[in-house]
Amino acid sequence: MTLIVAIANQKGGAAKTTSTCGLGAALAERGKRILLCDLDPQGGLSDAFGVKGSGGELFGALYRRESLDSLVVSASSGFAVIPNGPLMEGFVPAASTQEERESFLKDSLKKSRVEDFDFILLDCPPRLDLISTNALTAAHTVLIPIILEAPSITPFATLLQQISVVQKKWNPGLSISGVVACKVDFRDNQTKEILTWLKSSRSDVYETVIRKNTRLSEAHNTKLPVTTYAPESSGAQNYRALAEEFEARHTKQFQKAAN
DSSP states (O other), X not given: OOEEEEEOOSXXXXXXXXXXXXXXXXHHHTTOOEEEEEOOTTOHHHHHTTOOOOSHHHHHHHHTTOOSGGGOEEXXXXXXXXXXXXXXXXXXXXXXXXXXXXXXXXXXXXXXXXXXXXXXXXXXXXXXXXXXXXXXXXXXXXXXEEESSGGGHHHHHHHHHHHHHHXXXXXXXXXXXXXXXXXXXXXXXXXXXXXXXXXXXOSOBOSOXXXXXXXXHHHXXXXXXXXXXXXXXXXXXXXXXXXXXXXXXXXXXXXXXXX
C-alpha cells in the first residue's frame, strides 16, 4: 500500500515544507520509497531540493486529470519530487467552475504509478483553498505541523473544521495522523503552556517535537535535506524520531490494507 499524506496548516511559517523535507528524508533513511509533491505555487519544496518548475505542467496535468508520472524529477539529493511554481496560481480560478473540482488530484494519482512509492507526501499551500481541499480529498491521512504560539490556534481550529468537511463530503476515509509541534523552544513559557494545553485537549499529538534549530534553515539553502547536510544536528535527530513514531502509527493501516 502507498500511503498518501497531506502535510497541512493554513498558517504560513508553520514548518510544513520543512517537515515535508525532514520527514521524507528520515523515512528514506529507513528504507522507504518517497515521493514529495509540491502543491504550493510558491515552490518552497521545489527550491529546497534545487528543482525548478513553472507550475504550468502540474496545473495542466491536474486540470486534465492526467497521470503525474511525467512530472516526477530526481533531485540532486536523489529524491523524487514533483515540482511547482507560480503558474499554479491559476489553477484555483480555472478549476473552481468545474464539476467534481475537489477530486482533480485524486483522479490524477489514480492514473499514476503510486505503487512505486511507500509514501507520497503532499506539501500543501498555506491557505485552505481548492488546492488544499484536493490534497485532503486525495490523502489517506493528514499530518499537521504547528508552531506553539497564540496566533497559531485559530488557523489550527479552522483546519480541523475543513478536515471534517472533507471527511463528510469527499473523503470519509481521511484520518488525522497527528499534530507535531515545530520550532519548539522550551525556554519560552508560552511554548510549554500551549504544548500542555494541546496534549490535554487532543490524543493525537506526537511525542516527538521538532526543536528550533538553525541547521534546518541552512539545509534549505544548500538544497539538501537536514539529515544529509547536518546528520548529527538536533533537527535531523528530531525528524528521525518523528519518522519512527509516524511509521509506527501507520503500521496497522498498512497491515489492514494488505489483508
